[in-house]
Amino acid sequence: MSVRHALLALLSEGPKYGLQLRQEFEAGTGEIWPLNVGQVYTTLQRLERDGFVESDDAAGEGPQKGFRITAAGEDELVLWLRTPPDLASPPRDELVIKVLVSRLVPGVDVSEVVQAHRRYVVELMQQYTRLKEDVSEDDVGLALVVDAELFRLDGVVRWLDAADGRLKRHAAGRAETDSDADPAGPSLPLRVRRRAGTTKPTGTTGARR
Amino acid sequence: MTALELRGISRTYGSGPSEVHALVDIDLVVEPGDLVAVMGPSGSGKSTLLAIAGSLEDPTAGEVLIAGQAVATMSRNARARLRRRSIGYVFQDFNLLAGLTAVENVALPLELDGTPARAARRTGLEALEVFGLDDRAERFPDELSGGERQRVAIARAVVGDRRLLLADEPTGALDSVNGEAVMRLVRAACQRGVAGVIVTHDAQLASWADRVVFLRDGRVVDQTAPPPKPESLLASGPNR
Numbered sequence: 001m002s003v004r005h006a007l008l009a010l011l012s013e014g015p016k017y018g019l020q021l022r023q024e025f026e027a028g029t030g031e032i033w034p035l036n037v038g039q040v041y042t043t044l045q046r047l048e049r050d051g052f053v054e055s056d057d058a059a060g061e062g063p064q065k066g067f068r069i070t071a072a073g074e075d076e077l078v079l080w081l082r083t084p085p086d087l088a089s090p091p092r093d094e095l096v097i098k099v100l101v102s103r104l105v106p107g108v109d110v111s112e113v114v115q116a117h118r119r120y121v122v123e124l125m126q127q128y129t130r131l132k133e134d135v136s137e138d139d140v141g142l143a144l145v146v147d148a149e150l151f152r153l154d155g156v157v158r159w160l161d162a163a164d165g166r167l168k169r170h171a172a173g174r175a176e177t178d179s180d181a182d183p184a185g186p187s188l189p190l191r192v193r194r195r196a197g198t199t200k201p202t203g204t205t206g207a208r209r
Numbered sequence: 210m211t212a213l214e215l216r217g218i219s220r221t222y223g224s225g226p227s228e229v230h231a232l233v234d235i236d237l238v239v240e241p242g243d244l245v246a247v248m249g250p251s252g253s254g255k256s257t258l259l260a261i262a263g264s265l266e267d268p269t270a271g272e273v274l275i276a277g278q279a280v281a282t283m284s285r286n287a288r289a290r291l292r293r294r295s296i297g298y299v300f301q302d303f304n305l306l307a308g309l310t311a312v313e314n315v316a317l318p319l320e321l322d323g324t325p326a327r328a329a330r331r332t333g334l335e336a337l338e339v340f341g342l343d344d345r346a347e348r349f350p351d352e353l354s355g356g357e358r359q360r361v362a363i364a365r366a367v368v369g370d371r372r373l374l375l376a377d378e379p380t381g382a383l384d385s386v387n388g389e390a391v392m393r394l395v396r397a398a399c400q401r402g403v404a405g406v407i408v409t410h411d412a413q414l415a416s417w418a419d420r421v422v423f424l425r426d427g428r429v430v431d432q433t434a435p436p437p438k439p440e441s442l443l444a445s446g447p448n449r
Contacts, residue, residue, distance in 0.1 A: 032442065115423065115431050122248070123433045125416035127442055132389075133396065133417075147385075150413055157412035161250060 003035060003043050008069055008077040011053060015068035018044060028141040032149075052076050095156065099163055110167055118160045125153045210277045212373050212404030213239040213262055218271035220257050220427075231257045232427045235271070237406075241372060244396065244405040246415035249424035255408035256377055258424065262406060263296050263375045264288050275373060293322045296373045297366025297403075301381035303358040305350040305365075311357075312337060312346040315365045322369075336368040337361070340394050356387030360394055367398045374398060374405040380414050392417040 003025075010016060010024050022040045026033070044067055047053040052073030056066040069077070095117055102113040132146045218235040221228055232254045239245050249255050260266040261273060264280045273280040275291060283291065297318075298304075305314045316333030320326055337343050340360050350358055359379060366374050374395065380388030396417060399405050407418065415421045423431040 111425075115425075119421075119423065119431050119433055122412055122415060122421050125412055126418070126421070126433060129413075129416040131442055133393070150416070154411075154413045161410070165250065 002080070003039060004047060005077060005080045007040070007043055007047065008052060008073050008080075011067060011069040012074060012077060015056075015066050017064065017066055021067070029145050032142070032145045047073065096159075099160075103167070111164060114160050114164045114167075118157055121153050121156050121160070125150055125157075128153070210241070211238055211274065212241045212243070212276060213237070213406065214272075214274040215258075215262060216272040216274070218258075218261060218268045218273065220254070220261060220266070221269045230427050232261070232268070235427075235429055237262075237422065237429070239373075239404045239406055241402045241404050242399055243420065244399045244407070244418045246418035246421045247406065247408045247424055248410065248412070248415045248421050249408075250410055253424045254427040255410075255424055257427075259375050259377055259406065259408050263298060263373075264292060290322075293318055294369065295371055296375060297363075297368075297371040299359070299362050299366050299374065299376040299379045301378040303350070303355075303362045303382075305358055305362060307350050310347050310349055311342065311353065311361045314350070314361060315368050318365065319369050324369075332368060333364075336364040339397075340364045354387070355383050356390055359383060359387070359391050363391065363394050363398065367403055372403055374403050376405065376407045378409050378411070378414075379407065380411070381409075385413070388414065 006025055006028075007021055010021050010028075016024070018040050019037065021044075022035050022037055025035050025040075044053060044055070048055055048067075052070055053067050054070055056068075098117070099110065099114060102108050102110050128146050128149050132143060132150070135142050135146065215235050215237040218232055218237075219230070220232040221230050223229055235258060237245070237247075237258075247255050247258060257266065261268050264273065264275065267281070276295060278291070280288060280291070305311075306317070309317065312330060312333045315336050316324075316326075316329040319329035319332055324332070334343065334346055337346050340363065342357065342360055342364060345353060345357055345361070348357075350361075353361065359382075363374075363379070366376075376395070379395070380391050383391060392414065395405055395407070405418075407414065409415055419435065421433040422429055
């Protein structure tokens with residue numbers, strides 16, 4: 001979350017004091033993303049250093065020091081709003097890693113691991129939904145943040161459901177393959193045997209250059 | 210009095226090699242005012258559970274009690290009366306009668322139960338008013354949006370003295386805004402003492418419930434703990 005650009009957005013409405021910026025930031029995000037006052041002043045100093053805001057020098061340091069956005073700050077803000085965040089690189093998701101790793105650990109039921117996470121995420125979603133239920137119609141900022149969390153968590157549950165289904169199908173397919181096994185040797189799917197070099201491609205593929 | 214109780218419910222279809230255990234030894238208690246979501250993937254037994262809870266289908270084993278009464282001991286007529294008077298059903302595809310207006314749809318279960326037409330209409334209008342739909346009372350279903358149709362279906366499900374609301378993917382055909390409006394109505398009905406059971410595969414829908422029961426391969430495998438107050442979310446921010 002870019003505090004830097006959120007502060008620029010608040011300053012685009014008009015000059016403000018540091019404390020006021022903190023209060024408006026927290027109110028605008030329904031207090032789900034709290035901000036400490038030190039973070040506000042550090043960020044404002046950097047914005048000033050970069051020429052994106054100007055401060056009221058006459059007031060000196062302290063809560064009465066006012067800040068306003070510069071033309072360069074307005075350009076920076078507009079550019080940032082239209083620049084998509086980096087969604088291309090998959091994050092190293094701890095939950096995904098736990099499910100992947102649980103497949104390797106002897107004696108662990110992956111379905112139970114998946115269910116433990118599913119329950120936790122649904123419980124968290126229940127809390128967010130209660131919060132949404134209590135949000136007044138006018139508090140659009142909080143409603144948007146809560147919706148964002150609910151959709152994100154919903155995506156996690158969907159992935160867990162899909163993982164559960166995929167692992168069950170995989171286990172069932174493997175059991176079927178095992179029961180049909182050729183007593184003369186291990187029965188790997190053709191694609192795997194080709195990769196492992198235990199069989200040669202047949203037909204025209206081998207002759208193609 | 211407990212609104213709905215399932216004791217050791219099992220349901221088996223077929224026999225021999227083709228035997229399918231749709232539900233296995235299910236226990237579920239729903240008190241008045243509770244909203245319970247039963248969450249599971251397709252084929253987990255959710256719809257069978259709802260049909261048995263609503264006495265639309267008999268279990269192979271176990272007992273269903275609605276408002277303390279054992280359904281199995283009731284006569285056919287008594288069960289039909291129970292379904293008409295005490296239970297409201299909501300389905301994904303609304304199931305409103307196209308030839309009746311919104312208020313006629315809502316009043317229909319009362320009329321079927323012997324309430325005079327004028328009184329049934331009055332009660333129907335009151336139910337629509339509670340759900341903010343009084344200005345849609347004279348519209349036919351095809352003149353209503355999907356969200357409005359489902360809100361009419363919920364008004365019909367809780368009209369009169371119905372104390373048990375059973376819903377199968379009630380927001381499945383709606384976008385998130387209309388789905389939320391429908392779930393707010395379901396919560397409002399529960400706050401007035403109606404007991405609700407919703408079956409769904411959708412976590413966002415399930416998260417409106419007080420309790421989520423997880424169904425897998427016909428068995429209850431887990432359930433959520435009662436959620437803490439939402440204020441805990443506000444105090445747990447990363448920077449505080």
